[in-house]
Amino acid sequence: MKNNYSHHFFISVPSNFNFWRTVYSHGWCVLKPYSIDKKAQTFNRLFELESGKLVFVRIKAATPTKIKVTYEVKSGLTPVEKKNLTQKIKYILRVDDNFAEFYSVAKKKKDFLWVNKLKAGRMLRSPSVFEDLIKLICTTNCSWSLTEIMINNLTGKLGERFLTVDAEGNNLEVFSFPDPKTVASFDEKFMRQEIRAGYRSPYIIELAKKVAGGAIDLDSFKNSDLPTKDLFKKVTAIKGVGPYAAGNMLKLLGRYDYLGIDSWCRTKFSEIYKYGIKISDKTIEKRYKQFGKFRGLFFWMDVTRDWYRQKFPF
DNA sequence: GCGTCCAGGTCTACC
DNA sequence: GGTAGACCTGGACGC
Numbered sequence: 001m002k003n004n005y006s007h008h009f010f011i012s013v014p015s016n017f018n019f020w021r022t023v024y025s026h027g028w029c030v031l032k033p034y035s036i037d038k039k040a041q042t043f044n045r046l047f048e049l050e051s052g053k054l055v056f057v058r059i060k061a062a063t064p065t066k067i068k069v070t071y072e073v074k075s076g077l078t079p080v081e082k083k084n085l086t087q088k089i090k091y092i093l094r095v096d097d098n099f100a101e102f103y104s105v106a107k108k109k110k111d112f113l114w115v116n117k118l119k120a121g122r123m124l125r126s127p128s129v130f131e132d133l134i135k136l137i138c139t140t141n142c143s144w145s146l147t148e149i150m151i152n153n154l155t156g157k158l159g160e161r162f163l164t165v166d167a168e169g170n171n172l173e174v175f176s177f178p179d180p181k182t183v184a185s186f187d188e189k190f191m192r193q194e195i196r197a198g199y200r201s202p203y204i205i206e207l208a209k210k211v212a213g214g215a216i217d218l219d220s221f222k223n224s225d226l227p228t229k230d231l232f233k234k235v236t237a238i239k240g241v242g243p244y245a246a247g248n249m250l251k252l253l254g255r256y257d258y259l260g261i262d263s264w265c266r267t268k269f270s271e272i273y274k275y276g277i278k279i280s281d282k283t284i285e286k287r288y289k290q291f292g293k294f295r296g297l298f299f300w301m302d303v304t305r306d307w308y309r310q311k312f313p314f
Numbered sequence: 315g316c317g318t319c320c321a322g323g324t325c326t327a328c329c
Numbered sequence: 330g331g332t333a334g335a336c337c338t339g340g341a342c343g344c
Contacts, residue, residue, distance in 0.1 A: 027322080140323040146339055147322075198337025203324090242324045262322040 004164065007077075008070040010062060011086060013095050016103060018119035019043075019061040022093050024313050025123045026304070031135060031148065032155040033177050034124075038312055040167045042070075045092075046160075046174045047127065049084050053077070054162045056174055059089065067093075072164055094122040097254055102294055106301075115301055118308050123300070125252040129218035130211050131177045132252050133238065136245040137200050137207075139262075146196070153195040158182050183208035203240025221253055228255045228293075247296060256296035259285060268303040 013019070023029045023043045029036060035044045042058040049055060055073045062068040069089060071077075077085065090096055099121055106115040115121060126132045138150040159175035166172045184205065191201030210216040216238075224231055228250065235246040247260025259265075261281050270279050273287070288295035307313035 141321070142338065143321045143340065149339080192337075196338065200337075240324065244323055264322040
């Protein structure tokens with residue numbers, strides 16, 4: 001929109017960082033509020049800052065050690081807001097995560113030499129644990145297309161709206177991910193009828209109410225001192241979050257002790273190692289035991305390996 | 315057009 | 330601690 005302020009800045013990234021490999025690390029990159037503009041080669045999102053200000057961001061790879069952030073906002077950002085935006089971008093892209101130990105393990109494994117070469121391993125996440133958990137709940141026991149429908153509805157019907165223009169100059173409306181307080185203000189009937197969340201509806205509302213009311217501090221999980229096993233227990237204590245969702249939530253918190261196996265991974269693993277025949281989860285767990293605290297990440301590297309051959313895998 | 319199955323699982327009741 | 334059965338929804342598939 002012509003009334004928006006548009007600016008850009010750069011963020012330095014470590015030498016083992018690969019922008020597109022991080023964006024395409026899993027399906028989150030195509031779930032709203034995230035989007036990918038293949039023509040402009042940007043990864044986009046509407047962020048809501050701590051101040052409440054909405055900022056539409058387009059990120060692209062600039063140099064091997066820098067990413068370029070172009071942002072639009074209705075009024076300029078204060079230095080504090082700009083710092084807040086930078087922190088959020090660095091958090092979602094895992095810019096400051098230390099991958100040295102992971103890469104040193106991968107370097108010693110013949111099957112994973114490609115991981116170092118392609119700088120894979122950083123898994124994209126949401127700015128908040130709340131958003132990651134809601135999205136994970138919405139991936140359970142359904143097709144990916146239904147997950148997209150639920151998340152499209154959550155953002156489009158409950159998120160904040162922002163008007164911008166696309167690469168061709170056409171008007172474009174984008175939405176933020178709704179905060180816990182907003183989600184908590186809707187009832188189960190709305191979640192079922194409008195969001196199409198089905199039986200997940202009470203889980204989503206319960207979690208939103210607990211977060212909004214302060215009964216649970218999800219973002220404290222980001223820097224928790226708890227041993228991984230205890231944190232896993234804490235996450236699975238949330239209604240609707242079982243071993244699959246918790247295992248993957250922990251990966252997004254930088255802890256890779258759990259595999260977070262689902263039907264897609266099970267099928268993929270079997271195609272790679274067992275000629276597509278049905279196998280037990282114990283067979284999968286046996287394969288990754290050797291990777292210790294990184295087993296969940298090596299598992300994910302294995303099942304997504306074919307994505308890394310393409311710039312835009314999906 | 316209609317019924318069935320299953321997908322990026324989890325919960326509860328019961329043993 | 331292990332497991333059968335129930336659970337929303339939408340899309341694919343067979344008939």
